[in-house]
Amino acid sequence: MEAPRGKVQTVLGLVEPSALGCTLTHEHLSHCATGKPFQPTTPPGHEKYTDAPYTLENLGWIRQYPYSHKENIIFCGSDVQQAVLDDIKLFKLNGGGSIVENTTNGLNRDLNFMQKVSVETGVNIIAGAGYYVAGSQSTSTLDNSIEYFAGVMKRELLEGASGTTIRCGVIGELGCSWPLHDFEKRVLQAAGLVQSELKCPVIIHPGRDENAPEEILRIFTEAGGKADKIVMSHLDRTIFDRAKLLEFASMGSYCEFDLFGIEVSHYQMSSKVDMPSDAQRISFIHSLVEEGFEDKVVIAHDIHTKHRLKKYGGHGFSHILLSVVPTMLNRGISQTVIDKILIHNPAQWLAYNISY
Template sequence: MYTDQQVSLDNLWFVNQNPYGCLPNLRLCDENEAVIEEIKFFKKHGGGTIVENTTTGIKRDVEFYQRVAKEAGVNVIAGTGYYVEKSRPDTLKMTEEEMVENMRTDILHGADSTNIRCGIVGEIGCSWPLTASEKTCVKASATVQSELRCPVMVHPGRNEAAPFEIIRIYQEAGGDVNKLIMGHLDRTIFNREKLVDFASIGSYCEYDLFGIELSYYQIQDTIDMPSDAQRIQLIKYLIDEGFEDQITIAHDIHTKHRLMKYGGHGYSHILLNVLPKMRKRGITQEHINKMLKENPRKWLTFGK
C-alpha cells in the first residue's frame, strides 16, 4: 500500500519502520534543495567537510556536489569505485585493470566526463559472502591506493567475518590498511573481543549510522541495530583499549526520511546531539577532536 507513496506525515510511521519499503524514500536526489539548506545548517553549527561516498551502482552526481560546496561553503569530497554487485549488473565482466583505470581517472583527471576529481576510493560495496566482482573491486582498490597513496572506504557485508576477509584480500593486493576506513561497524561487529581483534589490524573503525535508532533492521532482520547510546559505549570501549587514533564517525544519510525536512535527525545530528552525550559518558574533547578532525584529516591526506 505504501510502497509507491511519496514520504509525508501521513505515512512517516511506516517509512520510519520500513525505510527501504517505500521506493520514493530511496530517491534522495529528489531533495537537492533541501539537502543544500541542511548543509548550510550544518555549516552554521560547525561543520566544514562532507565525504560523499556514492559510487557506481547508486548514481553519483559530482556536479551537484560542486554546487553544494559553492552554495553551502563546505568541502565536499567525492568517492570513486563500485558498490555491491547486485547494484551494478552491467559491470560484472569488468577486469581488475579496467576498474583500476576508471578509479585512477576519476581521481587524477575528473569523474563522469567533468574536471571534478574524486578524493577517495569508496565506498567499495561488499556483500557476504563476497562475490567474484566484489573481490576484483577490492583488489583494484588496493592497487589504486598503493599507486596514488589515497584513502579508501569499504562497506562490508553483514557478517562479523566480513571485515576480516576484506582486509585480507586488500592487504594481499598491496593496499595500505592504515589508509582504509572499514565502515558500518555498528551493524557488523558486536562481540567486543572480535572488535579489538579487528581494530588491532590497523584500519580506521567507523561508526557511521548515528541517528538510526531503530532496533528492527529491515535489510537483515537477524541483526539488532544498536542505538546511538550503544554506539557511544562501543566507541568509549575502543578508546579505553587504546584505539582513539583509529575511530571515525558519520551519519550515512541516504534516504529522505532522515532529512530534517521530514522530521529526521539531519546532517547536524552528531554536532548537536551526539557530542554532548559523548562528553557526559567520559569521552573527552581531545578524543572528540581526534574523531572529527585529526583522524579524518590523516585518512584523507594522500601519501603516507
C-alpha cells in the same frame, strides 16, 4: 597527473588537511538507486503503505520500513537536492567543515551537485571513486578485469569522474556483499593496486557478517594496499562482540560508526541484526578509546534516504554535532578525543601520504 601528496582532494580542488575541520566520513548528497540494492521484502500486510503519500501520519511506518516506501528511497531530483542543500547549510552553521560523499558507480552520483553544495555552503566535499555492490551493476560492468577497474579508479582520482573534470578524493565506498561476489573481490584487488601506487584513502562498505571486515582487509592488503589508509564502514551493524571489534581494530584500519541517528532496532537489510541505538554506538566507541584506539575511530550518519533529512522529519547532517557530541562528553569521552574522532583522524586518513 600526479597524486596530490600531503593534500586532500575536494570537488573544488586541493586543500590542506588542517582546513577540513569537523568531518563526516560517510554521507550521501544525491543518488538515484531506486531499485537494487535498496529493495528488501515488504512485510505481509504492509503493502498498502509502499505507495502511500509522504505525510506525518505515515512517518512512523516509514522510519520502521524505510526501504519499503517507494518515495522515501528516491534521493535525487530538485526537491531532495534543495533539502540536502538547506541541511548542509545548517551543518556549516553548527560547526561542520567537511563531508566525504560515498556515492560510487552503481548508485549514480552527481558530482556537479556536490560542487554546487560546496560552493554555496562553504563545506568541503570529498567525492568517492570506484564501485558499489555487485547487485547495483550492469552485466557488462561485472565482467571487467582488475586492470580495468584500477584504470577507472585512477582516472576518477587524477583526471575527473562521470564525464566531468571533477576529481574524486577517496576510493569508495567500495560495496561488498556477504558472501563476497567475485566482481567485488576484483574491485578490492584493483583498489589495493591503486592505493599502493597513489597512497590515497579508501573506504569500504562491508558485507553484513562479522567476518566480512577481516576478509576484506586481507584481500586489500594482499593486493598491495595499506590497512592504515582504509576506513571500514558500518561496524555498528556488523560487529557486535566487543572482543572481536577490538581484534579487528588491532589490524590497523580506521573503524567507522556511521549510522548515528538511526534509533529503530529493526534493520530491514538483515533480519538477524538488531540495529543498535546511538547510546550503544557511543558505548562501543568508548571501549575502543579505553583500549587505545582513539586515533582509529571516525563517525557519520550515512544519510541516503529522505526520512533522515530535516525537511522530511529526520535528524539531518547536524545530528552528531548537536546531539551525539554532548552525549559522548556525558559518557566520559573527552573533548580531546572527540576532536580526534571528528577532526584529526579524518584529516590524517584523507591526506594522500607523502611517504611509505
